[in-house]
Amino acid sequence: MKKNILIILFFNSFFLFNAQENKFYSDAYQTLDNMLTDKQQYSFKEGVYSVENAYYQGKYDTIQLNNKIKFLKHFCNLLLNNRKLSYSEKDETKVNKYAAIYTVLCQATPVIVGQDTLRYKPFTYDFEDVFGHKELSNLFVSKLLETQKGNCNSMPYLYKILAEEMGVDANLALAPNHVYIKHNIKSLGWYNTELTSGIFPIDAWLSASGYIHLDAIKNGVFMKALNNKESLALLLVDLANAYNRSFPDNDGSFSLKCAKKAIQIHPYLANALILQAETHTKQFKKLMKEQNTKDIHTTLSNPKAKELFDLMNKEYTHIHKIGYRSMPEEMYLDWLVSLKTERAKYEDKRLQK
Template structure:
């Protein structure tokens, strides 16, 4: 009887072990599929769609449970709404690219303005999306950075809001350029009347470049090297999705060996060489790999002497060399880390000093 129970117990343990392995492999497959989707777009093997790239990342994090049917339905509704605004509103703007600018203005209105909407004999007030100051960096819950969360709650941040703007622009047949500042993503457009201008969705404004420079963390080398304030093309925007994919993978699998993360960030860096967040994540992944090798040797990374001992291992020595070169390169291209508290103060300054930073001419052009 004992032998029979032991045999049964072994079978149960084997089934559990096998099913766990299958689930883990299945989980990884969601990330592999998302990576392949984005890589195919970069290689022109698949039709480019920023929306599909973004949702593939979010679906990987949710392990295939993202309701993309509902999300696409919501995107279609917002697209139809934007088209209705364009059809029923005549802007002051009178340049030859008015049709395109009217679409940008419609998306801006949907994102940032309260609008009266006629429903049969009743006029209701459409409420815009709002900035959510809770967990703006996604430290506690990475889904706070997701477009799916923004659509579900109408609350988002400087990651999800410009992403949704770009998605809607593409649905309307236009492009929108994402641009980066310290800890921040915003929109850049080029139009006939003003050339390049900025759209800041977190506060619903069109700030001048002086506001970006006021952060104090945008080094001139960072501008020259395209680290910050560069209008990203579509493929460079996909590099941001690859970074998001790597970051999400780290959250799903915090004890991973770094292989998938490096695959994603290295591809992102191929496309956008001075993408600071990807460069930092690559260096931090190499650092984590180095620390794991130290742990295997029972060496504490807080002791400088132990770090020297660890480098007797050829792999550890290689990782240490990579980390040193990578962190140095990040500094040389002009990246400077902005403290998170200062970032929030800087973001709020756009509203408190609106008169100082707002592009009033553009605001007038975007009105009826």
Template sequence: MKNLLPLTILIWLLSSGTAKAQSNQFYNDSYQTIDNMLEGKQKYSFKNAVFSVEEAYYQGKLDTVALNKEIEFLKRFAQSILKNRDLEYKEADKEKVSKYSAVYSIMCRSLPIAYKDTVIQYKPFAYDFTDVFGHNDLPNLFVSKLLITKKGNCNSMPYLYKILSEELGVEANLALAPNHVYIKHQIKSIGWFNTELTSGIFPEDGWLMASGYIHLDAIKNGVFMKALNNKESLALCLFDLAQAYNRSFPGNNGEFVLKALNRAVEVYPNFAKGLILRAETHKKQFEKQMHYQNLDPNNSANIKIAQQDPKTKELMELMKKEYGHIYDLGYRQMPEDMYLDWLVSLRTERNKYENKKLINNFDK
């Protein structure tokens, strides 16, 4: 017969592992960095917030020195474009618009670069259709992966665009659509417009509505199509931190995840992804409570029995309230395969959705 660990030692080992997860210093440091920015105790930097999340996931092994050098190179490249190109734009905010155009060119356009006696063709960043949602490997959503491979998705590409814009001293607003992040700008010539990095075009709002999953209530409540301010963008980083923590410690008790999500929702109350993950975290806690009672959470009769326990009942009521609130905001879940079809439609039907007024004074 094999030797078995005494129950007290086994419990200690399990609890020690859990404690290690809950107090992981890299995740705590990232949370504190973002929270300090929100509180004004630390200078705001979307770049630093994003890299702090990725640093936490990699447990201190992210080469931030190399990444910052790459950011600096792209910044100098943008400055070179600004110096050598006079944008066909006549409004008073030409300097700002020129910076947007330079960043857009770096992200989406092939550009000739003169090097000594040779002209080198710069290749832009490309959309990576492999593991778009990071299900298999979370770093597929990371800016660090985008910088290393020059391939990214609707998470990393708009994040990098915002980082480069801020490096040039101008603001870029992130905006959300179902399963999607893009850029919104406001300029004097036309007002608000969309910049879509995954396809490299400027789509009208009609493209977003064409998905069929943007309810009018979601627009009214700022769930989708809202130009996020810098604090709301940091709320997205807190969501990313919670999601990364779940990947690093899949058996966690939800304490740190809820801490990050509660802070995110405090900053951006109608942040659907944050609200959903918070509800799902409470659902996991509810299911664990049922397992403690040796009850199957998939059995409706057992759920009624479980609610005799005050803690289980409290979590059940909280879940109902949270999921109901998400629905009332106008959020509708878009199937992932439909999202990919919708994304491709922007490339194949660009003439139908592209903002043609903008092309003439922004991309030339």
């Protein structure tokens, strides 16, 4: 009897523990959903925090992170007060703030401390575990702030956070496996800011990858300046990916909820469309495993399996139809490095005047 009671207590505590862990993800989803439905004030920083805190299961030091962001903001303000760009359009104040954030993130900067001049080291690209395969937190802003090394996920996220802290907007934009910044200013119109290499590339660099189909540009899959709500939709995909990493054997319902909401906000958000299709694929494979078969036709005799199979094929067809093409990871790194090795070819000359 005692043994049975202990077993029951063990399972009860196990499920309660997992429910408590899932609560962090539920809370993060609610935070993002509240901002998307205007029930809570928008803040990209709070959105990022909610995702990373869910992955860390509430052990996220927001005080320390806020202090680091305050330092970077203070540094940006020092630059604003001690230098001025040769730019005189009506959006001069905004452009000066963009330049300050870019300098702090991408350029070595002399800092006078008393009688000494120190050289502030900028953030750099981390080629170790670029896609977060070994450890998802390598994609996080918190990791970037701790090590000053980041990637095409964390660096543009931090740029957007700093821009909003400085009272200006910043648009995230997507390319295959990649996130960068797009700005619109009066003198130039739209231009790109590539933080992983600290360069302002022309659109030709993006299309030079060979994986940006014309339909993808037309449909806003790639190279579109995401608005604030579309950026939050991107965070919903990050949240689902974090959840899948934390609970790899989940039933897919949380991922589908995140994907559905993200697609509602941005119907052509490829990351969300792929998440949805891959979750349905995972559910189909689970049914195959339950039937103890590797034969698809045998599994399709199950009406639920047939419905899933037809749905995921429809979703993958749609993803291809809107112009999305996946880029092999090794080619992505070569493409990223090409921006530095062929800088003269791809740099926006308008920003050198």
